[in-house]
Amino acid sequence: MSTDLVIKVGGAAGQGLQTIGVALAKTFKKSGFNVFATQFYLSRVRGGHNTFQVRVSDEPIRAMTEKVDILIALDEESIEEQIEEMTDGVIIFDNDVIKINNNTDTNNGLFFHVPMLKIAKDVCGNKIYSNSVASGAALGLMCFEFDYLAKVLTEAFKKKGEEIIDNNIKAARAGYDYARDNYPSGCKFTVSEPSEDDGRMLIAGNDAVGLGALAAGVQFLAAYPMTPSTGVMTYVAANADDFNVVVEQAEDEIAALNMVLGASFAGARAMTTTSGGGFSLMAEALGLAGITETPAVIFLSQRPGPATGLPTMTEQGDLQFVLTAAQGEFPRCVLAPGTPDDCFYLTAEAFNIADKYQIPVFVMSDQYLADSLFTCERFVPSKVTIERHLMSDEELAEKGEYKRYEITQTGISPRAIPGQAGSLVAVDSDEHNEFGHIDQTIENRILMNEKRMKKLELLREEIEPPRLYGPKDAQITLVGWGSTYGPLVEVVNTLINEGHSVNHLHFTHVFPLPVESISDVLGNSEKIVCVENNATGQFAKLLECETGVKIAEKVLRSDGKPYSPESIIRELREKEVI
Amino acid sequence: MVSVDDYGEFETEWCPGCGNFMILKALKRALAELGRSPDEVLLTSGIGQSSKLPHYLKCNLFNGLHGRSLPPAIGAKVANHELTVLAVTGDGDCYGEGGNHFLHNVRRNPNITLIVHDNQIYGLTKGQASPTSEPGMKTKVQTHGVFNTPLNPLSLAISLDCSFVSRGFAGDVSHLTELIKKAIQHKGFSLVDVLQPCVSFNKLNTFSWYSERVYRMEEEGDGYDPGDRVKAFERSLEWGERIPLGVFYVNEKPTFEDHLDVLRSGPLVSNKADPKKVDELLDRFI
Ligand SMILES: Cc1ncc(C[n+]2csc(CCOP(=O)(O)OP(=O)(O)O)c2C)c(N)n1
Ligand code: SF4
Numbered sequence: 135m136s137t138d139l140v141i142k143v144g145g146a147a148g149q150g151l152q153t154i155g156v157a158l159a160k161t162f163k164k165s166g167f168n169v170f171a172t173q174f175y176l177s178r179v180r181g182g183h184n185t186f187q188v189r190v191s192d193e194p195i196r197a198m199t200e201k202v203d204i205l206i207a208l209d210e211e212s213i214e215e216q217i218e219e220m221t222d223g224v225i226i227f228d229n230d231v232i233k234i235n236n237n238t239d240t241n242n243g244l245f246f247h248v249p250m251l252k253i254a255k256d257v258c259g260n261k262i263y264s265n266s267v268a269s270g271a272a273l274g275l276m277c278f279e280f281d282y283l284a285k286v287l288t289e290a291f292k293k294k295g296e297e298i299i300d301n302n303i304k305a306a307r308a309g310y311d312y313a314r315d316n317y318p319s320g321c322k323f324t325v326s327e328p329s330e331d332d333g334r335m336l337i338a339g340n341d342a343v344g345l346g347a348l349a350a351g352v353q354f355l356a357a358y359p360m361t362p363s364t365g366v367m368t369y370v371a372a373n374a375d376d377f378n379v380v381v382e383q384a385e386d387e388i389a390a391l392n393m394v395l396g397a398s399f400a401g402a403r404a405m406t407t408t409s410g411g412g413f414s415l416m417a418e419a420l421g422l423a424g425i426t427e428t429p430a431v432i433f434l435s436q437r438p439g440p441a442t443g444l445p446t447m448t449e450q451g452d453l454q455f456v457l458t459a460a461q462g463e464f465p466r467c468v469l470a471p472g473t474p475d476d477c478f479y480l481t482a483e484a485f486n487i488a489d490k491y492q493i494p495v496f497v498m499s500d501q502y503l504a505d506s507l508f509t510c511e512r513f514v515p516s517k518v519t520i521e522r523h524l525m526s527d528e529e530l531a532e533k534g535e536y537k538r539y540e541i542t543q544t545g546i547s548p549r550a551i552p553g554q555a556g557s558l559v560a561v562d563s564d565e566h567n568e569f570g571h572i573d574q575t576i577e578n579r580i581l582m583n584e585k586r587m588k589k590l591e592l593l594r595e596e597i598e599p600p601r602l603y604g605p606k607d608a609q610i611t612l613v614g615w616g617s618t619y620g621p622l623v624e625v626v627n628t629l630i631n632e633g634h635s636v637n638h639l640h641f642t643h644v645f646p647l648p649v650e651s652i653s654d655v656l657g658n659s660e661k662i663v664c665v666e667n668n669a670t671g672q673f674a675k676l677l678e679c680e681t682g683v684k685i686a687e688k689v690l691r692s693d694g695k696p697y698s699p700e701s702i703i704r705e706l707r708e709k710e711v712i
Numbered sequence: 713m714v715s716v717d718d719y720g721e722f723e724t725e726w727c728p729g730c731g732n733f734m735i736l737k738a739l740k741r742a743l744a745e746l747g748r749s750p751d752e753v754l755l756t757s758g759i760g761q762s763s764k765l766p767h768y769l770k771c772n773l774f775n776g777l778h779g780r781s782l783p784p785a786i787g788a789k790v791a792n793h794e795l796t797v798l799a800v801t802g803d804g805d806c807y808g809e810g811g812n813h814f815l816h817n818v819r820r821n822p823n824i825t826l827i828v829h830d831n832q833i834y835g836l837t838k839g840q841a842s843p844t845s846e847p848g849m850k851t852k853v854q855t856h857g858v859f860n861t862p863l864n865p866l867s868l869a870i871s872l873d874c875s876f877v878s879r880g881f882a883g884d885v886s887h888l889t890e891l892i893k894k895a896i897q898h899k900g901f902s903l904v905d906v907l908q909p910c911v912s913f914n915k916l917n918t919f920s921w922y923s924e925r926v927y928r929m930e931e932e933g934d935g936y937d938p939g940d941r942v943k944a945f946e947r948s949l950e951w952g953e954r955i956p957l958g959v960f961y962v963n964e965k966p967t968f969e970d971h972l973d974v975l976r977s978g979p980l981v982s983n984k985a986d987p988k989k990v991d992e993l994l995d996r997f998i
Pocket of ligand 1: 759760761762763778801802803804805806829831833834835836837842
């Protein structure tokens, strides 16, 4: 990597960090760079100490690193909190707003006073433009081509009219010029700009999930808002009219999943979105989906628990819960995207699996993946197929009497919907016979239970094998699932450069596990290390339990923060894996 | 022509003499008289003796979880608003475990008929108090007698401006049949709270106890107007020596489905999606 820079904006909620951060992220992406942006925020609407950081590189990146090159400090706390992370960087701040310690030497190149308020007032007559001054100043320090920012600001304020656009651009330009003219040693970070024509996207995980659901033809979404899942609900709602979707905010999560099951029973493609706390309330209805064999897609975005936990932070702590939620036994499927591409394609796949096997399918994300912005190639919607597995009117007419739970070889019964061609569809939460009517005889119970569980084995045979990154026969295999993909890929790159023999096995299809293909891959590894954002190694347990593969070592983190590649490497050294 | 026979005849798990039989009879008659054929009817229910009813007539049915008869009903109605959707439930199911759903579906006002078998007791779990049990009623759980104020479903529904509020009595099948017919024909959320004697566990509110008290409001000759919300509220408070039956309150207003423009072109389930349409949205992320 010839360019690898991190710009961090720090301040209180409500100060506009996100506006600055997103503008910078878009600017770099527009010019052809790879961008990764993530935020750290507290559960409050105003105040508190929050950050938004943007990493810029000329190589693909999907994780945050720990050093900071440019800090835009909007409050004193940002300086106190972040100064440790500055190695050879610059802190941009407005000395007229932030009073820093008298003893602090501001002439060492680390501190750079930009009179953001004053510039905004002088140039535009209004201090609200000081955020644009800050964005401009950061780019000025990099001697970055200004036009990209101008384009981004034009798009961002398109709806607000010419005057607002002009003022923002003027303010940004003034900040840019100020930095170029006044920073002591001129351009501090000169970046060589990649010239490739940019058709790529800058997208957050939640938006990608929403797009996946729309591509898959979701027709009904019922949910109760809960961070960090709400973004999917709002994205689908924003596009609902164009895509013939009904989005309903349920009175609670219990209602949400029960509504989804009613809609799905009646033939609509339906999903719900929630986080662990909300899913706790859905556990009962999950079992209902199981016994009634009603397809449902459950998007579950994890945050640290138990209970309300850390509402705005990240964790992969709900896997074991999802695997066993609801009483009794029934097949379910768990998918876990690692990238925005996965978010898009896996969500669409979730609907097809749900419809084919008539089971609940989870898409498990987390706050880190949900809220971070990634650069990635444009999705290809034509790769998405919609497979409903519903009986046609003709098939139904041929059948004569319809049995919702007809016993078949595969355990999958042909599915008709109420109101279709004069048929009657009956489903029941009690154990039922082939017609869907209550039947508590032992013979029937055995038959129905076997029928349902059979589907799981069929699904296991069809499930995609894990994704291998790095050389096939490496001595060390880092195993992960879901959102740790980005940091782990970078760890593998770094370690290979250092001469280690290491690869990464990433699971997007978490349950059921394709046992055979896993044993093939992991059989060659001398040391298997599982890396997870939780305290107990939940996936490692699942893997051992399902495949018998022993996990030698675990790298775990449950402080509410996502992994940086550095932190993983540090732990691998500490544990003497490398 | 649809006849009562089209709805079939099934063996039930109810106690002989239970009020549920009459409600079933009235419901079948109402559906047949309205000419609804079994395949266009969907009954959703929760759990309880009452909630088993959908199994005892031919129709589409979704027999879900305790307290949850309404959410699947809404989901199914949105998916296919051409279906005639009824939720069948008990007082424990609807006003106890499912109380929140009751409140919020009155607010939504979907075109769904809610029939509550109100026996003022939990039948299936063998005789505990329900939210509508009379104060003083002793049970194995309420050993000192019920002392919580009973919930008044009619007043509650009227206070929420429910668009159709009525009460029937299992002992008066022809009157109940007419009520259910009106409720199904009403466009909007319609509540039919049915006084249903439980011969096994409720020794207080028996057939004769109800028979001595109930009266048909429309026969009073006092020109009662179900359009007057305050009067309706007043009537709903009448309970004791005399207990009114009939339609308490009607307020025609747009249904939940009326607000959903996407249903104008036909049922949601008949829409075909095209993944390629998403391509337009992707430009916004470039
Ligand atoms: C979640 C849950 N809690 C409790 C029960 C046990 N249960 C079954 S029916 C019932 C009460 C039924 O009362 P009601 O709705 O009045 O119906 P009835 O049997 O009187 O018709 C209860 C508590 C259950 N099935 N599920
Ligand atoms: S327990 Fe009561 S409500 Fe249930 S069937 Fe028997 S009499 Fe009817």
